[in-house]
Amino acid sequence: MRIDIVTIFPAFFDVLDLSLIGKARARGLLDVNVHDLRAWTRDRHRTVDDTPYGGGAGMVMKPEPWGEALDEILTDETTLIVPSPAGEKFTQSVARELSARPHLAFACGRYEGIDQRVIDHYADRGRVRLVSLGDYVLNGGEVAAMAMIEATTRLIPGVIGNPGSLLEESHEEGLLEYPIYTKPPVWRGHEVPEILLSGNHGAIAQWRHEQSVARTREQRPDLL
Numbered sequence: 001m002r003i004d005i006v007t008i009f010p011a012f013f014d015v016l017d018l019s020l021i022g023k024a025r026a027r028g029l030l031d032v033n034v035h036d037l038r039a040w041t042r043d044r045h046r047t048v049d050d051t052p053y054g055g056g057a058g059m060v061m062k063p064e065p066w067g068e069a070l071d072e073i074l075t076d077e078t079t080l081i082v083p084s085p086a087g088e089k090f091t092q093s094v095a096r097e098l099s100a101r102p103h104l105a106f107a108c109g110r111y112e113g114i115d116q117r118v119i120d121h122y123a124d125r126g127r128v129r130l131v132s133l134g135d136y137v138l139n140g141g142e143v144a145a146m147a148m149i150e151a152t153t154r155l156i157p158g159v160i161g162n163p164g165s166l167l168e169e170s171h172e173e174g175l176l177e178y179p180i181y182t183k184p185p186v187w188r189g190h191e192v193p194e195i196l197l198s199g200n201h202g203a204i205a206q207w208r209h210e211q212s213v214a215r216t217r218e219q220r221p222d223l224l
């Protein structure tokens, strides 16, 4: 998978050189390219924003630099993802869908967002998705893009060492994951549930499912 990210804060994505995504890049499983939107500005001040038509607080990102950047980056195979508080909810299902795409491009806005005509222009030409990380307000698209990239790329075969672990994670089957324990068997008076020490794998699987259902009912009844 190729990923392109356009942002006015390219250094924000230096973290993608680390950990599993960094290793996947080094192994050629991922091709991640970060671009500074200001590279596509034409004026001395490298201006990317201006005042909103119709008045109102804040500034809006100008369409011209975005148009020149995206014209250079997008292909017929690209899914353009625009993180936005007005977007569809980003879920594990969306992550799974995106993980099968050959090329993802993330347009990370700042200020009050990107001129709507940019989204309209590329929507006419193919796959554009406005996607929201959740029902709260961030200062820009970078944090959302980072979360979406991590949730999506970890589903690509080979990125995570143990693919079996993906199947038991929260939200993969619509339930929250069961509680997990490791050594020591007793810690500050807290004991590991006896069933987990029994070696009875059928009973352990049953207990874990029951714990997932109970946890989901408690924390996220909306998922049931």
Ligand SMILES: N#Cc1c(-c2ccc3ccn(Cc4cccnc4)c3c2)n[nH]c1N
Pocket (backbone or CB within 6 Å): 083, 084, 085, 108, 109, 110, 111, 112, 113, 114, 131, 132, 133, 134, 135, 136, 137, 138, 139, 140, 141, 142, 144
């Ligand atoms: N995904 C996602 C988001 C964002 C988000 C994404 C991109 C931008 C570009 C600018 N802002 C600031 C801003 C603030 C208020 C109104 N409109 C815009 C962004 C917020 N906020 N919350 C989410 N779940």
